Amino acid sequence: MTDEYDVVVVGGGGAGLACAVSAAEQGARVLIVEKRPQLGGSTGRAIGSFTSAGTSFQKRAGIDDNPLDHDVDAGLFGPREYEARNNVELRRFFFNRSAQTLEWLTSLGLAFQGPSPEPPNRVPRMHNVVPNAKAYVAVLQARLVRLHGAIVCNAQVTELVRESGRVVGVVAKTDGRTRVFRARLGVVLAAGDYTNSTAMITKYRGARFAAVEGLNPDAMGEGHLLAEAVGAKLVNMDITYGPEFRFVAPTKRGVDQLLPSGGPLLRIMGMLMPLVPKAVINWMVKRLLVSWQHPEDSLLMDGAILVNRAGLRFCDESVSPEREIAVAAQTDGLAYLLLDERLASLYSAWPHYISTAPEIAYAYVRDYLKLRPDVTIERSDLRSLAIARGLPPDSLTKTVERFNAMTSSGSGDIARGGTVAALTGSRWILMGPVKAYFTNSEGGVSINESQEVLDVEGRSIPGLYAAGQTGLGGMVLWGHGLHIAWALTSGRLLGQALGRAATSK
Ligand SMILES: Cc1cc2nc3c(=O)[nH]c(=O)nc-3n(C[C@H](O)[C@H](O)[C@H](O)COP(=O)(O)OP(=O)(O)OC[C@H]3O[C@@H](n4cnc5c(N)ncnc54)[C@H](O)[C@@H]3O)c2cc1C
Numbered sequence: 252m253t254d255e256y257d258v259v260v261v262g263g264g265g266a267g268l269a270c271a272v273s274a275a276e277q278g279a280r281v282l283i284v285e286k287r288p289q290l291g292g293s294t295g296r297a298i299g300s301f302t303s304a305g306t307s308f309q310k311r312a313g314i315d316d317n318p319l320d321h322d323v324d325a326g327l328f329g330p331r332e333y334e335a336r337n338n339v340e341l342r343r344f345f346f347n348r349s350a351q352t353l354e355w356l357t358s359l360g361l362a363f364q365g366p367s368p369e370p371p372n373r374v375p376r377m378h379n380v381v382p383n384a385k386a387y388v389a390v391l392q393a394r395l396v397r398l399h400g401a402i403v404c405n406a407q408v409t410e411l412v413r414e415s416g417r418v419v420g421v422v423a424k425t426d427g428r429t430r431v432f433r434a435r436l437g438v439v440l441a442a443g444d445y446t447n448s449t450a451m452i453t454k455y456r457g458a459r460f461a462a463v464e465g466l467n468p469d470a471m472g473e474g475h476l477l478a479e480a481v482g483a484k485l486v487n488m489d490i491t492y493g494p495e496f497r498f499v500a501p502t503k504r505g506v507d508q509l510l511p512s513g514g515p516l517l518r519i520m521g522m523l524m525p526l527v528p529k530a531v532i533n534w535m536v537k538r539l540l541v542s543w544q545h546p547e548d549s550l551l552m553d554g555a556i557l558v559n560r561a562g563l564r565f566c567d568e569s570v571s572p573e574r575e576i577a578v579a580a581q582t583d584g585l586a587y588l589l590l591d592e593r594l595a596s597l598y599s600a601w602p603h604y605i606s607t608a609p610e611i612a613y614a615y616v617r618d619y620l621k622l623r624p625d626v627t628i629e630r631s632d633l634r635s636l637a638i639a640r641g642l643p644p645d646s647l648t649k650t651v652e653r654f655n656a657m658t659s660s661g662s663g664d665i666a667r668g669g670t671v672a673a674l675t676g677s678r679w680i681l682m683g684p685v686k687a688y689f690t691n692s693e694g695g696v697s698i699n700e701s702q703e704v705l706d707v708e709g710r711s712i713p714g715l716y717a718a719g720q721t722g723l724g725g726m727v728l729w730g731h732g733l734h735i736a737w738a739l740t741s742g743r744l745l746g747q748a749l750g751r752a753a754t755s756k
Contacts, residue, residue, distance in 0.1 A: 256282040256401070257753035258746070259421055259434035260441055261408045261474060264292025265384075265735060266719025267441035268391035269352075269742025270749075272359075275398035277750025282432055283400070284423050286407035286469070291388045292443050293467040293691075293720070294738060298539055298608070299384030301356075301363070301739070302377045302732030303349040309366050314374050318346035327371040329729030333693075336487055338725030344700050345726070345737055352740040353378060359390050367608075369731055377732045383539060384735065406430070411438060411477055411715070418481065418714035436753050437714050439745060440696065440704070441738075444720040445472025446491065446689035455488040455694060460572075462579035463494045466688045474721035478696045481715065482706040486725035488694030494575035494687040495545045498626040499585075541614050541622045544606040546588065546685065552669035553603070555594055556654060557586045562637060562646030564654060569668035575687035587640065587683030589651075590616070592676025595629075605682075608731075616680060627682050636679045691734055695723025702745045716749070718742045 258274045260267045263285035274281045304321035322343050326334050366375035380386050406425035411418050420433035445451040446465025451472045453461045551568040559565055559581040566577035578586045595616050597603045604613035619627040630636040637644040655673040657664035696704050696717045703711035719738035728734055
């Protein structure tokens with residue numbers, strides 16, 4: 252293997268793969284350097300929604316849409332304060348090009364279900380890759396290998412090589428030794444986000460969030476740090492998606508994990524997709540959502556309580572992010588949600604669902620009992636419920652007694668907002684463990700529309716580019732499906748530009 256390429260990409264998630272494939276499609280010699288034993292990153296863990304306007308899928312469904320309307324609607328998601336800090340020029344640039352990315356992905360053999368609605372988007376714009384986001388990784392990786400792109404795994408980039416102010420390569424630690432990979436045209440930082448970096452979360456979000464983990468344990472912000480070390484400006488680093496509660500990951504592989512995520516079988520699945528009954532698709536989506544989607548806040552607001560492994564309450568369940576911070580501070584960062592008979596029956600029918608992929612599928616208590624027995628149990632009395640999950644039964648019983656006394660007297664336990672109702676009856680549900688996680692961090696390296704990395708003066712740093720979460724460039728992408736759309740669009744565009752430059756020189 253030669254150590255000199257046209258383009259060296261740091262990180263083999265969605266952005267890095269899309270960049271490497273589209274550079275290789277133009278004839279460039281490209282290398283992905285990936286720190287993990289396999290490619291994927293957060294992209295490989297995701298559900299896979301890709302939100303975009305003006306797509307052929309929309310046209311076929313009779314939906315008339317355009318990127319300008321999408322831009323207006325995207326500004327309605329998330330807190331107003333964040334929208335005021337958004338890089339709307341870059342977002343418009345992105346929205347104008349994301350539908351082409353979807354076409355490109357489809358041409359590579361990926362299949363999508365939808366579009367599905369997600370208000371306040373005025374029309375359905377969410378396209379879900381089939382069977383899940385692992386398909387992006389499998390299809391792009393296979394394509395890269397066919398195009399003779401190089402991949403080095405177990406190689407952590409620790410430094411950028413600069414000569415006369417230009418970034419000309421990377422230093423990577425691999426197999427206990429140090430290697431230098433040189434890049435004739437450019438180094439692309441596509442190293443994901445910093446949701447699991449205690450140091451960066453503490454620095455930018457605050458020390459009280461230090462114990463909250465990232466959903467992807469490998470998301471350590473290394474791309475941001477590499478860029479910063481050569482003078483790059485970092486933007487909106489204090490904004491995170493979460494913390495929010497998630498049930499711990501299933502230990503067993505779900506049926507969706509057994510479905511093909513690449514090769515000819517995926518193509519056949521794609522062709523058959525329009526013929527698959529809606530009920531089957533809903534079932535598939537429901538499986539995904541009980542695996543990965545967060546429990547709704549309303550469950551806590553309507554009166555469910557949080558207990559730790561000792562069977563004790565420890566916070567006001569109605570106040571966020573304080574309750575998430577409190578969960579992260581418990582032993583192993585774990586807690587359980589306790590539902591009594593009233594809540595169990597309330598959360599068994601619309602509009603009271605435990606979790607949702609909005610307007611596509613809704614999961615209720617019975618779905619969790621059936622599909623996630625590892626995190627949901629039901630008993631007719633509190634003691635056997637506690638024993639079944641290994642919580643001290645006396646402690647849990649006393650916790651409920653104390654809580655119930657507080658609901659009538661107003662004192663004697665940690666006060667709470669929302670519905671304050673005694674927990675009673677002969678049907679008890681314990682859900683968990685849950686943990687508090689960050690899903691994404693929204694801070695990124697400052698870039699221009701050519702995805703050149705910019706320094707604090709707004710000047711480009713020669714030879715250095717960024718894509719995906721590392722190269723968010725000040726965009727705050729609230730709502731579902733925009734992060735993957737950006738990762739794949741920014742990767743595709745950058746790879747195309749660098750690939751063209753490589754073959755014209
Ligand atoms: C559970 C979950 C579900 C999600 N679902 C969705 C969804 O449905 N739709 C959506 O739009 N978004 C979703 N997201 C967010 C989305 O998946 C990510 O924002 C996006 O995939 C990021 O892509 P990326 O290529 O920028 O980073 P990643 O996919 O994280 O890739 C970064 C890669 O860089 C590697 N790397 C890091 N540092 C180094 C280094 N120093 N040297 C070498 N390699 C390095 C990492 O190991 C990783 O492989 C989800 C996120 C999670 C965690």
